[in-house]
Amino acid sequence: MVQNVAGQMAELEPEDFYLLSGLEQGMRFSRWVAEGKLPEFSRLDGDEVDYRLDRCERRELVERKTIQYTGFRLTFEGYDALALRTFAERDTLEGVGAPLGVGKESDVYEARSYKPLALKFHREGYTNFREVQKEREYTADRDHISWFYTARKAAEREHEALRSVYPEVSVPRPVDHNRHAVVMEQFDGVELSRAKLEDGQAVGVLDLVLGEMGTAYEQGYVHADMSEYNVAVSSEGVTVFDWPQAVETDHENADELLERDCENVVGYFRRKYPGATPDEVDCEALAAALRDGSFETVRAFA
Numbered sequence: 001m002v003q004n005v006a007g008q009m010a011e012l013e014p015e016d017f018y019l020l021s022g023l024e025q026g027m028r029f030s031r032w033v034a035e036g037k038l039p040e041f042s043r044l045d046g047d048e049v050d051y052r053l054d055r056c057e058r059r060e061l062v063e064r065k066t067i068q069y070t071g072f073r074l075t076f077e078g079y080d081a082l083a084l085r086t087f088a089e090r091d092t093l094e095g096v097g098a099p100l101g102v103g104k105e106s107d108v109y110e111a112r113s114y115k116p117l118a119l120k121f122h123r124e125g126y127t128n129f130r131e132v133q134k135e136r137e138y139t140a141d142r143d144h145i146s147w148f149y150t151a152r153k154a155a156e157r158e159h160e161a162l163r164s165v166y167p168e169v170s171v172p173r174p175v176d177h178n179r180h181a182v183v184m185e186q187f188d189g190v191e192l193s194r195a196k197l198e199d200g201q202a203v204g205v206l207d208l209v210l211g212e213m214g215t216a217y218e219q220g221y222v223h224a225d226m227s228e229y230n231v232a233v234s235s236e237g238v239t240v241f242d243w244p245q246a247v248e249t250d251h252e253n254a255d256e257l258l259e260r261d262c263e264n265v266v267g268y269f270r271r272k273y274p275g276a277t278p279d280e281v282d283c284e285a286l287a288a289a290l291r292d293g294s295f296e297t298v299r300a301f302a
Helices: 002-011 014-026 035-042 046-058 076-089 129-135 147-165 199-218 254-272 283-292
Strands: 062-066 070-074 095-102 106-112 117-122 174-178 181-185 231-234 237-240
Touching: 002 076, 002 095, 002 106, 014 035, 014 046, 014 062, 014 070, 014 076, 035 046, 035 070, 046 062, 070 076, 076 117, 076 147, 076 174, 076 181, 117 147, 147 174, 147 181, 199 237, 199 254, 199 283, 254 283
Parallel strands: none
Antiparallel strands: 062 070, 095 106, 106 117, 117 181, 174 181, 231 237
16 A cells, blocks of 8 residues: 555665665566566665565565576565655655555545645556556557566556646646656546536536547547546536546547547436436537537537
8 A cells, every 4th residue: 555655764774775676677577577587676685685675574565476497576565665765755745645546557646735735556467467558559569568567657657648638628637747657736526437427417518528528639649538437527517537548649549539438428317317317419520529619509409
């Protein structure tokens, strides 16, 4: 858990981070780093490596495995520690607070800082690595993929998408990112899947969501995973979050993905608010209207 790692940060010494960084470097080449390679990667002598391995293993920041050799690798907690150290050195955050959301592909926590921030750790590949490798484009060109590479690329993608569409699109304001972690402003609202809208509100909220998708396209991005689980609804409007799978509009599948996003969002409203949502919506025409900036209301496509 990130909170456990955060509580240990004050106990860790610079040499511990040299070891963790050395393991990170070694894992670019193999999933398990041979013990004999660690002095080279960490720039610590053999005795110091042994001492630091013992300290970090007791704190569950590294793990070992005996194969044809004794190998070591970072745990996700060790990778968390490296990211937290970088954020602290940049004065991005001062500490980690309570969980805001823990899921299969990411964990989100309150970040103690100059204002309410959220700290999101990507976990893609940790438990479902093979599935992520098949589904995520950013792993497709790598023969050797570690969990950390997959999660880091997801964080890079999300941060870049947020920077590109903010503030024109209602998304969390991006603040910083490092390795597999993204820091962003917290936002208000209830997840759409848990929101209880009156029928008179439902179609208006649907129009807002579709409008944000159209503006994102103008800014060069398709979300590519729109659903009731990554939209928040508040008295101020809607916020679209979770962007690691976003693609740029010049991507070969961008139009297909935008149409799929339309189908997902419209389908959700049709199931949950059948009395307020048109029975049939031409999602191909709707996606075309979002692309050319002519969208006004979903009812025009019924």
